[in-house]
Amino acid sequence: MEPTATLSRKEQVIRSAAQLFREKGYAASSMRDLAQKLGIEAASLYSHIKSKEEILQSLCFDMATEFRKSLQEVESKNVSASEKLKLGIIGHIQVMAKDLVASAVFMNEHRHLSQPFLRDFLLLRINYINRFKDIIEQGIASGEFKENVDKKLAVMTLFSSLNWMPMWYDPQSNIMPADIGRQLADMLIMGLKR
Amino acid sequence: MEPTATLSRKEQVIRSAAQLFREKGYAASSMRDLAQKLGIEAASLYSHIKSKEEILQSLCFDMATEFRKSLQEVESKNVSASEKLKLGIIGHIQVMAKDLVASAVFMNEHRHLSQPFLRDFLLLRINYINRFKDIIEQGIASGEFKENVDKKLAVMTLFSSLNWMPMWYDPQSNIMPADIGRQLADMLIMGLKR
DNA sequence: CCTACCGATCGGTAGG
DNA sequence: CCTACCGATCGGTAGG
Numbered sequence: 001m002e003p004t005a006t007l008s009r010k011e012q013v014i015r016s017a018a019q020l021f022r023e024k025g026y027a028a029s030s031m032r033d034l035a036q037k038l039g040i041e042a043a044s045l046y047s048h049i050k051s052k053e054e055i056l057q058s059l060c061f062d063m064a065t066e067f068r069k070s071l072q073e074v075e076s077k078n079v080s081a082s083e084k085l086k087l088g089i090i091g092h093i094q095v096m097a098k099d100l101v102a103s104a105v106f107m108n109e110h111r112h113l114s115q116p117f118l119r120d121f122l123l124l125r126i127n128y129i130n131r132f133k134d135i136i137e138q139g140i141a142s143g144e145f146k147e148n149v150d151k152k153l154a155v156m157t158l159f160s161s162l163n164w165m166p167m168w169y170d171p172q173s174n175i176m177p178a179d180i181g182r183q184l185a186d187m188l189i190m191g192l193k194r
Numbered sequence: 195m196e197p198t199a200t201l202s203r204k205e206q207v208i209r210s211a212a213q214l215f216r217e218k219g220y221a222a223s224s225m226r227d228l229a230q231k232l233g234i235e236a237a238s239l240y241s242h243i244k245s246k247e248e249i250l251q252s253l254c255f256d257m258a259t260e261f262r263k264s265l266q267e268v269e270s271k272n273v274s275a276s277e278k279l280k281l282g283i284i285g286h287i288q289v290m291a292k293d294l295v296a297s298a299v300f301m302n303e304h305r306h307l308s309q310p311f312l313r314d315f316l317l318l319r320i321n322y323i324n325r326f327k328d329i330i331e332q333g334i335a336s337g338e339f340k341e342n343v344d345k346k347l348a349v350m351t352l353f354s355s356l357n358w359m360p361m362w363y364d365p366q367s368n369i370m371p372a373d374i375g376r377q378l379a380d381m382l383i384m385g386l387k388r
Numbered sequence: 389c390c391t392a393c394c395g396a397t398c399g400g401t402a403g404g
Numbered sequence: 405c406c407t408a409c410c411g412a413t414c415g416g417t418a419g420g
Contacts, residue, residue, distance in 0.1 A: 157378065187347070
């Protein structure tokens with residue numbers, strides 16, 4: 001019984017929903033669409049989940065947890081700021097690569113969370129971003145990074161690049177997620193210019 | 195009669211719709227929501243527009259036209275590839291800054307276009323991206339950029355950073371759009387490392 | 389997991 | 405720009 005082969009029915013529902021939400025968006029995805037994907041009636045979905053939004057909550061908060069775990073591990077390492085930034089980027093990319101579909105939903109559909117879930121989600125995100133900003137500040141303080149860099153711009157550019165990766169990364173390609181992370185980190189840290 | 199002060203009723207409808215689509219997403223925005231924003235009945239909207247989707251089409255294709263015009267102007271200039279890239283980035287940012295709301299809709303909601311509009315839209319986008327990729331290739335060929343750079347990664351990182359700008363840029367701030375463009379270009383071209 | 393069904397809401401039309 | 409309205413579809417429940 002491998003864990004990947006024994007998805008509970010609830011997990012199957014959530015995974016199918018993630019695919020649907022990514023394709024059509026949360027609001028445009030109906031429970032009847034989802035039921036059809038699974039070969040059952042719409043009403044039957046409710047024996048596995050409480051509501052449509054509960055699925056979105058699972059997807060968003062499970063991803064958030066993975067991102068937090070990855071960053072926490074990086075922060076505990078005793079390395080330079082630029083190395084920390086690089087490891088943080090690679091970690092983020094690897095978390096996304098483990099579930100590109102859920103990552104895309106996490107990024108594009110979280111705004112459809114109702115309160116108080118939306119607020120909680122945004123607080124988690126702000127916290128995560130600020131911790132990356134701290135790493136950049138450490139790099140400036142230590143002289144590793146340019147001192148005249150706009151921190152907000154830098155961190156927003158970083159997250160834009162990171163979060164769009166699920167939109168264009170092709171898992172069939174032979175380039176590994178960690179390599180994407182490494183190249184992205186190099187590009188952001190060193191630039192294109194030689 | 196300044197043009198900004200004399201929006202036709204149709205233009206008012208489209209602008210209000212853009213705000214609504216940005217806030218709630220296209221699918222979750224109802225024509226009744228839109229009518230309420232304008233202080234009229236939902237049915238009355240249809241004397242100004244043909245359908246909900248027509249509004250989305252206007253927003254998406256008008257933005258696409260502006261982006262094309264900006265890039266065309268840059269391409270006609272006889273400057274180095276790195277300068278062209280920089281001007282292209284600044285132009286893109288300035289087009290977005292002229293209408294941040296429409297830019298956000300352009301980026302996030304275009305997938306709700308029906309065929310054949312969606313296909314046309316994606317073709318325009320691919321063309322635009324490829325022209326930026328060409329500039330990067332010119333820069334590699336001329337020795338301005340690193341030769342071992344991953345072009346796809348570079349151009350995707352570039353557009354991720356560009357397209358997320360409407361999500362975090364605060365027009366109240368005293369930093370001008372062209373400055374954002376310049377800083378973004380510098381960061382992508384030169385990196386953070388000093 | 390199904391049948392049968394609910395009230396609410398959707399985009400849009402007819403006719404003025 | 406309004407009133408009046410349409411058929412379709414929505415998320416979800418009751419009861420088995």
